[in-house]
Amino acid sequence: MKSCLVVDDSRVVRKVARRIIEDLGFSCEEAEDGVFAVAACQKAMPDAILLDWNMPNMSGIEFLEKLRTMPGGEQPKVVFCTTENDMSFIQRAIMAGANEYIMKPFDGEIVATKFSQIGLI
Amino acid sequence: MKTVDFDVYKNMLYEKSGLVITTDKSYLLESRLAPVIKKWNIPDMVALTDKLRGIPDKQLVEDIVDAMTTNETMFFRDQKPFDKFRDLVVPAVLKAKGPNCTIRIWSAACSSGQEPYTLAITMKENAAKWAGIKFEILATDLSKEILDQAKAGKYSQFEVQRGMPIMMLVKYFTQTGDTWTIKDDIKQMVKFQNFNLLDPMDQFGTFDCIFCRNVLIYFDQPTKGKILDKMSKRLAKHGTLFLGGAETVLGITNSFKPLEGERGVYVHSDAPPPAK
Ligand SMILES: C[S@@+](CC[C@H](N)C(=O)[O-])C[C@H]1O[C@@H](n2cnc3c(N)ncnc32)[C@H](O)[C@@H]1O
Numbered sequence A: 001m002k003s004c005l006v007v008d009d010s011r012v013v014r015k016v017a018r019r020i021i022e023d024l025g026f027s028c029e030e031a032e033d034g035v036f037a038v039a040a041c042q043k044a045m046p047d048a049i050l051l052d053w054n055m056p057n058m059s060g061i062e063f064l065e066k067l068r069t070m071p072g073g074e075q076p077k078v079v080f081c082t083t084e085n086d087m088s089f090i091q092r093a094i095m096a097g098a099n100e101y102i103m104k105p106f107d108g109e110i111v112a113t114k115f116s117q118i119g120l121i
Numbered sequence B: 001m002k003t004v005d006f007d008v009y010k011n012m013l014y015e016k017s018g019l020v021i022t023t024d025k026s027y028l029l030e031s032r033l034a035p036v037i038k039k040w041n042i043p044d045m046v047a048l049t050d051k052l053r054g055i056p057d058k059q060l061v062e063d064i065v066d067a068m069t070t071n072e073t074m075f076f077r078d079q080k081p082f083d084k085f086r087d088l089v090v091p092a093v094l095k096a097k098g099p100n101c102t103i104r105i106w107s108a109a110c111s112s113g114q115e116p117y118t119l120a121i122t123m124k125e126n127a128a129k130w131a132g133i134k135f136e137i138l139a140t141d142l143s144k145e146i147l148d149q150a151k152a153g154k155y156s157q158f159e160v161q162r163g164m165p166i167m168m169l170v171k172y173f174t175q176t177g178d179t180w181t182i183k184d185d186i187k188q189m190v191k192f193q194n195f196n197l198l199d200p201m202d203q204f205g206t207f208d209c210i211f212c213r214n215v216l217i218y219f220d221q222p223t224k225g226k227i228l229d230k231m232s233k234r235l236a237k238h239g240t241l242f243l244g245g246a247e248t249v250l251g252i253t254n255s256f257k258p259l260e261g262e263r264g265v266y267v268h269s270d271a272p273p274p275a276k
Helices: A011-023 A034-043 A060-067 A087-095 A108-117 B003-017 B023-039 B045-053 B058-068 B080-097 B114-125 B144-152 B157-161 B166-172 B221-234
Strands: A003-007 A027-031 A048-051 A077-082 A100-103 B102-107 B134-141 B154-156 B173-176 B179-182 B190-194 B207-212 B235-243 B256-258 B265-268
Touching (some): A003 A011, A011 A048, A034 A048, A034 A060, A087 A100, A087 B166, B003 B023, B023 B045, B058 B144, B080 B114, B080 B235, B102 B114, B114 B134, B134 B144, B144 B190, B154 B157, B157 B179
Parallel strands (some): A003 A027, A003 A048, A077 A100, B102 B207
Antiparallel strands (some): B154 B179, B173 B179, B235 B265, B256 B265
C-alpha cells in the first residue's frame, strides 16, 4: 500500500484530505506543520505528500526545500494544496521541486486527477 | 406539465439538435428553462409553450436548445485519447502521408474549447519531435454561446484545475485574478466554427483524426448512425475516430470498427489491421 503524508495546520482540512486519499487506496499520516512533517519524513519517507503553504513554525515551501535535501527526499511526489493561487507562488513551488499544485477549494476528483497525472495511481 | 406541452419541447429539441428527452425528464425542462424565461421576460412555462406553437423567434429557439444541452467537459478528459493521439494517430498519419505533411483534426462537439486546446497543447509539448508536421484543428459546436466562450479561452480556477497539469498551466496560460486565459499562440492553432452535426458535412474536406466525444450519447440510434456514416466520409482511409467512454459504433453503423485492443478508438471498417 502506498503512503501519503497530509501536511496542513487545519484539522478539518486534514480530515477531509485523509478521507479522499484513503479512498484512493493510500495509507495516511498527518502533520500539522512543516516541523512535524520533517520529523515524519525522517521516520519514514512517504510516497506522496499533500502540502499546505501557510502554516506556523515551518511553511510548506520551507518544508519542501528542506525535504529535497534530505536523504531519500527526492523520492516523494509532492502536491501543494493551498489557497495561494497566484502564478508567482505556483512558479516558486515548481522551482522548489513540487510535482503538482492544487488551488483550494478542492475535491476528491481534483486530487484523483492530479495523483493519476503524476503517476501515483 | 401536460404531455402535449412536453411534446412541443421534445419535438423541437429533436429536430434542432438531435437531443432526445423523455417524459421522466420534464422536471429538467422547467428548471433549465427558468433562466430563458427570465431573459425573455416571459411570464411562465405556459406562455413560453404558447410562443413555441407559433413561429418562434430563432434566437429564442437557440436559447432553449442551449439551455437543454450539456456542455460538461474538461482539459485532458480521460487522458488516454490524447496519449493515443500522440502514440498511435500521429505515427499512423506520418506513415501514410510522409514526414512533412499536414495533419487535420476535427473536434466535432468542442463545447467551451477544452478538447481542441488540449490537442493544441499536446502538439506544442511534442513540437521538437513533430517539427516537420503542420497541424490544423477545426473545432465545431452547435451552441454559438459556448463557442464564444471557447474562442475567448478564459477559464475559471475550477475549470483549469480539472485536468490541466500544473506545468502546462504555467506554460500556456496567463492569469488575471481567478481567471486563466489560454495564450494566443495556442488559441491561434484552433479554428472555431458553428456547426450542427445533423447537417451535411461535405464542406469540411478530409480529416486524419476526428474527436466526437460525449455528444452521441444524447441522441437516438438512427441519429447516431447517420452522423457516424457522414463522418466516415470525412475521415481519411488511414484516419482515426475517438468516441467518448460511454459511446460505441457497435450495433449502430458498419462504417467503423473498433481498433483492436484500444478502447474508444475506431477506424474504417475496411482498414487493414494495424502492423504489429
Ligand atoms: C458534453 S459536451 C462534450 C465536449 C467534449 N467533446 C468532451 O468530450 O468533453 C457536448 C457538446 O455537444 C454539443 N452539441 C449537442 N448537440 C449538437 C449537435 N447537434 N451538433 C453539434 N454539437 C452539438 C453541445 O453544445 C455541447 O457543447
